[in-house]
Amino acid sequence: MLEHGGNLRAASIRFNRPLADWLDLSTGLNPTWYPAPQLADNAWHRLPETDPELVRAASAFYGAPRMLAVAGTQAAIQALPQLRAPSRVVVAAPSYAEHAHHWSRHGHSMREVEYDALDAALPDCDVLVLCNPNNPTGATVAPERLLDWAAQLGRRGGWLVVDEAFGDTAPHLSVAAHSDSPGLIVLRSVGKFFGLAGVRMGFVGAHAPLLSQLADLLGPWTVSGPAQQVSTAALGDAAWQEAMRARLASEGTRLRTLLAANGIASSGTDLFQWWPEAQPEAFWQHMAERGIWVRLFPKAARGIRLGLPLDEEGWWRLALALEEWNRGSR
Incomplete structure (x- = not known):
């Protein structure tokens, strides 16, 4: 089975840090998920023919x-x-x-x-x-x-x-x-x-x-x-979709700007950024030691991908870790 982002339980075991203490940026998923509605009473009972x-x-x-x-x-x-x-x-x-x-x-x-x-x-x-x-x-x-x-x-x-x-x-x-x-x-x-x-x-x-x-x-x-x-x-839900596209555009710009301020020229989408990191394993290790889980690409496309933090505490943790990496690696 191939390795993917989101394997937070493996990170928790490897670095001996509780799941709740991790900032998971490894998947590129929208950290602000759609609020699931109340399910119909028979949702768990009926055979799921396609609606x-x-x-x-x-x-x-x-x-x-x-x-x-x-x-x-x-x-x-x-x-x-x-x-x-x-x-x-x-x-x-x-x-x-x-x-x-x-x-x-x-x-x-x-x-x-x-x-x-x-x-x-x-x-x-x-x-x-x-x-x-x-x-x-x-x-x-x-x-x-x-x-x-x-x-x-x-x-x-x-x-x-x-x-x-x-x-x-x-x-x-x-x-x-x-x-x-x-x-x-x-x-x-x-x-x-x-x-x-x-x-x-x-x-x-x-x-x-x-x-x-x-x-x-x-x-x-x-x-x-x-x-x-x-x-x-x-x-x-068109209203949620419109508001979320605007929010993600803003947060995507914020992430690109934060990376650029730390000397990282990245590419990506409004949901994630990627760059060909010269020291991908070292960067991944640096972040993991601070409870930040990013996606490591160690083979042909050697680089790092990371997604958006959920809240201001997450943004602060990411900014601090990037500043520490920038000071220590350059």
Whole structure:
């Protein structure tokens, strides 16, 4: 199993610090989660057939013609490679590691290609997979370019898989509105912007035949009834969404400014920042010793990703730790 952010229990054991004493910045999730509504009395009793209202809410929020609810985008990431015969697959790199991991496990010829080389790689692949915005770097690709790639791949029976899990703060980048076209598959997540990773809710936008194949592979009752109720409320709450986008834009600027004040040139989204740290293990250790859990990338893309603190105490702790690192490492 690959390592991911949010593994706070492991941090607690390794550094002998109680869970409550940690500032967890390792996931890039919105620290101000959507307030879950009161559940219907039968939420825990009924078999969780998909509620049409959930699908309508998702299609409206993401602007997609049709969507399939799945147990987080992870479920789709694991399943999609099983729906194709062995293919030539390119996964943009660096990126969310689960994509490359699963495309390499089902007989496909998979290679990872840097974002600026994707155009050149397109003629020699059947499937192209990328995150937009990218996790962890925040790199983006213009929608017009993505749609051109999707059209080229679609004409020869290929796929463009666009993971927009972190796309809710940048809706202008989304190609979900075009996901009815053969060759384009769009993944969306309720976990990041809404801060509801625990409900395990995601959506896939694609043309109807592919969604039908994916639904058959995943089987019935993949998304719990409580998760459907909470997600339907979140996706339909336009006032909360508007206010939260404004808040995250402000806090994202605050994080970039704080890092820059400590000599760190970062990139990212309104939810997280990333930079190619020269001493990533040392930085990670420095932060962990102060009860701040950040995401370490120790391999090819050597760097650090961190998200937003929840409150002013968290901002103070982060600022102090960064100042101490800046004084000690430079």
